[in-house]
Amino acid sequence: MVSPKDVPLALTLVPNWDLTLVGNDKDGKEWSEQIHAAPLRDWSLSQNLRYFSGHGHYSLDVQIAEPYLRPGLALELDLGEVHDVAEVWVNNRKIDTLLMRPYRVDVAPYLKAGSNHFEIVVTNTLRNRLVDDGSSGDPHFVMFQRRVFFMPSGMIGPVRLLPEARVKLP
Amino acid sequence: MARYESCQHVANTNMARKDLPKSAVAEAPVYRSENGSVTLDIFLNPYGSELIGLAESPEGEHVVRTSFRSVERTADGVFGVATEPGTYHTEFNDGKK
Numbered sequence: 001m002v003s004p005k006d007v008p009l010a011l012t013l014v015p016n017w018d019l020t021l022v023g024n025d026k027d028g029k030e031w032s033e034q035i036h037a038a039p040l041r042d043w044s045l046s047q048n049l050r051y052f053s054g055h056g057h058y059s060l061d062v063q064i065a066e067p068y069l070r071p072g073l074a075l076e077l078d079l080g081e082v083h084d085v086a087e088v089w090v091n092n093r094k095i096d097t098l099l100m101r102p103y104r105v106d107v108a109p110y111l112k113a114g115s116n117h118f119e120i121v122v123t124n125t126l127r128n129r130l131v132d133d134g135s136s137g138d139p140h141f142v143m144f145q146r147r148v149f150f151m152p153s154g155m156i157g158p159v160r161l162l163p164e165a166r167v168k169l170p
Numbered sequence: 171m172a173r174y175e176s177c178q179h180v181a182n183t184n185m186a187r188k189d190l191p192k193s194a195v196a197e198a199p200v201y202r203s204e205n206g207s208v209t210l211d212i213f214l215n216p217y218g219s220e221l222i223g224l225a226e227s228p229e230g231e232h233v234v235r236t237s238f239r240s241v242e243r244t245a246d247g248v249f250g251v252a253t254e255p256g257t258y259h260t261e262f263n264d265g266k267k
Binding site for chain 1: 246255
């Protein structure tokens with residue numbers, strides 16, 4: 001068991017992740033775009049991505065030191081703000097699918113000392129895509145011409161690793 | 171992190187917290203009961219929520235004050251959750267520290 005005095009400090013992961021966006025164009029063909037070291041930012045605030053609905057694959061390699069891997073210490077991966085569903089993969093192993101706040105999962109059992117590969121697959125709703133369809137004149141989505149607002153999308157963070165030690169009380 | 175305080179006027183009450191993402195109900199082992207009034211501290215993350223259930227039952231051993239972020243009761247006992255290095259304090263309803 002880890003003493004409360006020995007709990008390591010929380011780690012904030014860098015805000016720049018490699019991001020691959022995967023969706024479908026108007027003809028149903030798969031479309032993708034890769035962005036290297038993308039800042040964590042709401043897709044709907046980007047001129048290029050505001051109409052995007054689909055999956056965003058975020059990936060990052062993180063160095064984990066031995067003190068974070070002590071037996072009895074949980075390490076909660078906290079994704080912060082996410083829109084809307086997040087699938088968490090660590091070292092190519094699927095850990096969990098997170099649907100609502102808090103977007104948190106204990107990743108300690110899946111980590112090793114040294115470099116660890118994190119991949120978060122975030123899927124937003126279809127709304128922003130339908131706004132695009134409506135504003136480009138598609139008669140099926142004319143209702144979105146009257147209500148043009150975008151839903152926040154993607155992983156906004158901050159992404160942190162939060163150590164947790166459980167201490168037995170007398 | 172915001173701190174909210176809820177006060178319910180009920181006697182001989184056990185508190186239960188519902189973890190919505192996991193759909194699990196867990197006993198809330200930290201509360202204060204005085205003169206028929208029960209006070210429960212609730213710590214919410216931004217946009218966080220908790221569903222508090224109240225059920226009448228004999229009052230058991232519980233924590234009344236703690237500096238741990240949270241306290242959990244399991245089959246193995248009562249545990250404080252430490253999230254940063256330091257010294258933590260806990261006080262039970264029988265005065266034990």
